[in-house]
Amino acid sequence: MKTFFSALCRAAMVLFLLTGQVVAYEITEQKTPDGYDFTYVHMPKANRTAVSIAWVGGYGFLSSRKENIEELGPILMINGGAGGLSPDEVVARFNAIDSGARLYLDDDALRGFIVAPAKDLGEASTIANKVLAEPTFDPRWLKRFQRNYVENVRGYSKTPKGQAWLSLRNITVGNHPLRQVWNGTPTQNISSITIDDVSDWYARTVTTDGLEIAVAGDAKPTAVAEAIDTALRALPSQNAREDLPPLQMHYPAKxxxxxxxxxxxxxxxxxxxxxxxxxxxxxxxxxxxxxxxxxxxxxxxxxxxxxxxxxxxxxxxxxxxxxxxxxxxxxxxxxxxxxxxxxxxxxxxxxxxxxxxxxxxxxxxxxxxxxxxxxxxxxxxDTIAHLLTEAQLTxxxxxxxxxxxxxxxxxxxxxxxxxxxxxxxxxxxxxxxxxxxxxxxxxxxxxxxxxxxxxxxx
The missing domain is CATH 3.30.830.10 (Metalloenzyme, LuxS/M16 peptidase-like)
Structure with missing residues (x-):
């Protein structure tokens, strides 16, 4: 395995001044046994490893008035139970190994993070795979998240700050689909989203193509590669993501x-x-x-x-x-x-x-x-992995x-x-x-x- 990785590494050195000392971070381009490319930064003094996975592409395929799936979909996946585990059991499994995961959607990519001590990275990736490949999508949890989402939007709209920001986005964004995404209004559009809608979003989005993967931490590259393969196991290979039309924001001088x-x-x-x-x-x-x-x-x-x-x-x-x-x-x-x-x-x-x-x-x-x-x-x-992913996406x-x-x-x-x-x-x-x-x-x-x-x- 060491020979396999050595043959695939292309190294570059980046120097940083950290706390008055020069620290060399080596950036290498790696490949997992299943064929996923990833950028890796070895941080020998770190006490954990962060894996950042970006599913590149937007959610322009969503039908009108369903745009808030971009909020509800990742929330339901990460907080709604998976692989036969209840939501509390998923959290408990991560907490037991001092690890965690995050999933959220930007306009140009679904973003996921796994953070764990090197010795527990494999187990954290196994739990993450349940979230990615076997989300429960319980309608009861969807209703709960929708109710909380609607209550938050309505409560925010009653405050002066909420009125100001909702107005600013209405004015600057116009009729672009991102207005519904960011404002969440009208709120009945949030409530109208069904489990079938979320399942369709999931099938189009969470796949193994169009990925950008960046990793930073103290885990060995071979262990990282195995963890990535584990996290992405059993996902479909073809996505159906589409980008939204370009947004041109408008600022009236008023x-x-x-x-x-x-x-x-x-x-x-x-x-x-x-x-x-x-x-x-x-x-x-x-x-x-x-x-x-x-x-x-x-x-x-x-x-x-x-x-x-x-x-x-x-x-x-x-x-x-x-x-x-x-x-x-x-x-x-x-x-x-x-x-x-x-x-x-x-x-x-x-x-x-x-x-x-x-x-x-x-x-x-x-x-x-x-x-x-x-x-x-x-x-x-997690900062280094984030910066690497941002570089990839830009x-x-x-x-x-x-x-x-x-x-x-x-x-x-x-x-x-x-x-x-x-x-x-x-x-x-x-x-x-x-x-x-x-x-x-x-x-x-x-x-x-x-x-x-x-x-x-x-």
């Missing part, structure tokens, strides 16, 4: 007021386009967003909370809606009496930051915090995926500020959504009473 007389406080949500993750300047934009609004020392928190005293907190973040659509957003609950002034303060603070950038004093502190946060995760097998090399820390280390203030000016949208071009009990609290271009009317403001 201020939209959602009048909710029953709301106790107001909420501001502001969004605009930004390059998605793993684009050029990704690390620079992460650092910039941190300075703008991630901590209680950030520009926005200081301006809105500490100086104006209009909120308990105001933050900024960016995330991907799809691989091609990133969003920068700013949000916070705000005292209604200071709502207009808070909106003006956010605009002034943001535009100053966008045009001037990170300050000379701010940058060293922000850079050090960013580096330390990245370093603290780079010795974790068409980048494995070494590029693991050079994240190197790119963070090399950031300069000039580079970050150039990225801010190049990529952060102008405030006036962003969509501003305000939820308030006061209909006249801000100067608005469009006034509605609920997120369901948001399309009127496009």
């Amino acid at each position: 201020t939209i007021l959602i009048h909710r007389p029953e709301a106790e406080k107001s909420f501001i949500l502001i969004g605009g386009p930004i390059p998605p993750s793993y684009s050029v300047d990704y690390e620079a934009l992460q650092l910039a967003t941190g300075v703008l609004g991630v901590s209680d020392q950030s520009r926005l928190f200081t301006a809105v909370r500490k100086e104006l005293r209009a909120s308990y907190g105001f933050s900024a973040h960016f995330s991907d809606f799809t691989r091609a659509n990133g969003m920068l957003y700013m949000q916070g609950e705000v005292e209604t009496a200071k709502l207009q002034k808070a909106l003006e303060t956010v605009q002034r603070t943001y535009e100053t930051f966008r045009t001037v950038g990170v300050g000379m004093v701010e940058f060293p502190f922000a850079h050090r915090i960013f580096k330390n946060r990245v370093r603290s995760n780079m010795d974790k097998p 068409g980048r090399s494995s070494s590029s995926g693991l050079q994240y820390l190197e790119r963070v280390e090399g950031l300069s203030r000039a580079e970050v500020n150039a990225a801010i000016l190049r990529h952060f949208p102008k405030f006036d071009d962003m969509v501003k959504i305000v939820v308030s009990p006061d209909r006249d609290a801000v100067k608005a271009d469009c006034v509605i009473s609920a997120f369901s009317d948001a399309a009127d403001c496009r």
